[in-house]
Amino acid sequence: MKRSLSGIKPTGKLTLGNYIGALKNFKNYQDEYENFIFVADLHALTLPIDSKELYQNTKDIVALYLACGLDPKKTTIFLQSDVSEHSELNAIVQNYLYMGELSRMTQFKDISSKMNQSSIGLGIFAYPVLMAADILLYDADVVPVGEDQKQHVELCRDLVHRFNARYNEEVFKMPQPVMAKVGTRIMSLSDPTKKMSKSDPKGDIFLLEDLKSIEKKIMRATTDLGSDIYYNKEEKPGISNLLTIYASLKNISIEEAEEHFKDCHRYGDFKKEVASVVVEEISKIQEKYNEIINSNLIDEVLKDGAIRAKKVAKNVLTRVQKTVGLYGKE
Ligand code: AQP
Numbered sequence: 628m629k630r631s632l633s634g635i636k637p638t639g640k641l642t643l644g645n646y647i648g649a650l651k652n653f654k655n656y657q658d659e660y661e662n663f664i665f666v667a668d669l670h671a672l673t674l675p676i677d678s679k680e681l682y683q684n685t686k687d688i689v690a691l692y693l694a695c696g697l698d699p700k701k702t703t704i705f706l707q708s709d710v711s712e713h714s715e716l717n718a719i720v721q722n723y724l725y726m727g728e729l730s731r732m733t734q735f736k737d738i739s740s741k742m743n744q745s746s747i748g749l750g751i752f753a754y755p756v757l758m759a760a761d762i763l764l765y766d767a768d769v770v771p772v773g774e775d776q777k778q779h780v781e782l783c784r785d786l787v788h789r790f791n792a793r794y795n796e797e798v799f800k801m802p803q804p805v806m807a808k809v810g811t812r813i814m815s816l817s818d819p820t821k822k823m824s825k826s827d828p829k830g831d832i833f834l835l836e837d838l839k840s841i842e843k844k845i846m847r848a849t850t851d852l853g854s855d856i857y858y859n860k861e862e863k864p865g866i867s868n869l870l871t872i873y874a875s876l877k878n879i880s881i882e883e884a885e886e887h888f889k890d891c892h893r894y895g896d897f898k899k900e901v902a903s904v905v906v907e908e909i910s911k912i913q914e915k916y917n918e919i920i921n922s923n924l925i926d927e928v929l930k931d932g933a934i935r936a937k938k939v940a941k942n943v944l945t946r947v948q949k950t951v952g953l954y955g956k957e
Contacts, residue, residue: 639825648773
C-alpha cells in the first residue's frame with residue numbers, strides 16, 4: 628500500500644481554508660493509503676508564538692483531525708516533536724539544500740518581506756528543510772497539500788534527486804504533491820485577493836467559530852460588480868471564492884456549482900445558500916469536537932501514534948545515517 632503523509636502547523640485557529648485545502652482530503656486518503664498525519668508543532672516555533680496558545684492549538688488540531696473523520700485505526704496521528712527523528716534527519720538533509728534555493732521560496736519571501744531584515748529567524752528560512760525531513764522520514768509516496776505548500780514539496784523532490792545521485796542509490800523515495808480538485812487556495816472573505824490564513828485572520832472563517840458569526844461573515848463577504856454568479860478569478864474574485872467553497876463542500880465541480888446558480892441573480896440569495904452549506908458542515912465538526920476535546924482520546928491517540936510513527940522513522944533514519952557514513956549505525 629502506498630503511503631501518504633501530511634500535517635498542519637499549530638500557528639493559530641484552523642480555518643475553513645485549512646479544512647478545504649487539507650483536512651477534508653486527509654480523511655479521503657485513509658482508505659487508499661497508509662496514512663500518516665501529524666501536527667507540525669516544531670514548525671509553529673518558526674514565528675513567535677505564546678506557549679499556552681501553542682499548547683491549546685496543538686490539542687485543538689488533534690481533536691479536529693478526529694472530528695473531521697480521521698480514524699486512528701487507519702491513520703497514524705502524531706506530534707512532530709514526539710518523534711525526535713524529524714530533528715535528526717533535519718540535521719543531515721540541511722546539507723543538501725542550498726541557501727539560494729531556500730531564499731527563493733515564495734513563503735519565505737512573503738513572510739520575511741513583512742519583517743525587520745535583521746531579526747528573521749533561521750527557522751523560518753530553513754522551514755522547507757525540516758518539511759523535507761518530515762516527508763522523507765516516512766518514505767511518503769504522496770503529500771496532500773494546498774497550493775501554497777506545493778513549492779516546498781517540489782524542493783523536497785530536488786533534494787531527493789540530489790541526494791540519491793550523490794550516493795548513487797535510491798536512499799530516499801520520491802514524494803509526489805497531491806492537491807484537491809477544488810479549493811487548493813481559499814481566499815479571505817474580506818479581501819478575496821489574499822489567502823485565508825490562520826496567522827493572518829482577517830476575513831477568515833474558523834472551524835471552531837460561533838455558527839451565527841460564520842453566517843454573518845459570509846453574508847458580508849466582499850463581492851464584485853454585477854449580479855451574475857460565475858467563476859472568473861480576475862473579474863469576480865469574491866464570487867469565485869464563494870463558488871469554490873460551495874463546490875468543495877458539496878463535493879461537486881466548479882462547473883456544476885455554476886450550473887446550480889445560473890438562474891440566481893441576487894448575491895444575497897447566493898450567499899445565503901453558501902452560508903447554509905458551510906454552517907451545516909462546520910456544525911457537524913463542532914459537535915464531534917465537543918465530544919472529543921475533554922476526553923482521554925487525544926492523549927491515547929497521540930501516545931499510540933508516536934509509537935507507530937517512530938517505528939517507521941527510526942528505520943528510515945538508520946538507512947540514511949548508514950548511507951552518509953555515520954559510524955556505528957547498524
Ligand atoms: N486558504 C487556504 N486554502 C487552501 N488550503 C490552505 N491551506 C492553508 N491555507 C489554505 C493548507 O492547509 C495546510 C496547512 O498548512 P500549514 O499549517 O502547515 O501552513 P500554511 O500552509 O501556511 O497554512 P496557513 O493557515 O496559511 O498557516 P499560517 O498562517 O501559519 O502560515 C496546508 O496543506 C496548506 O496548503
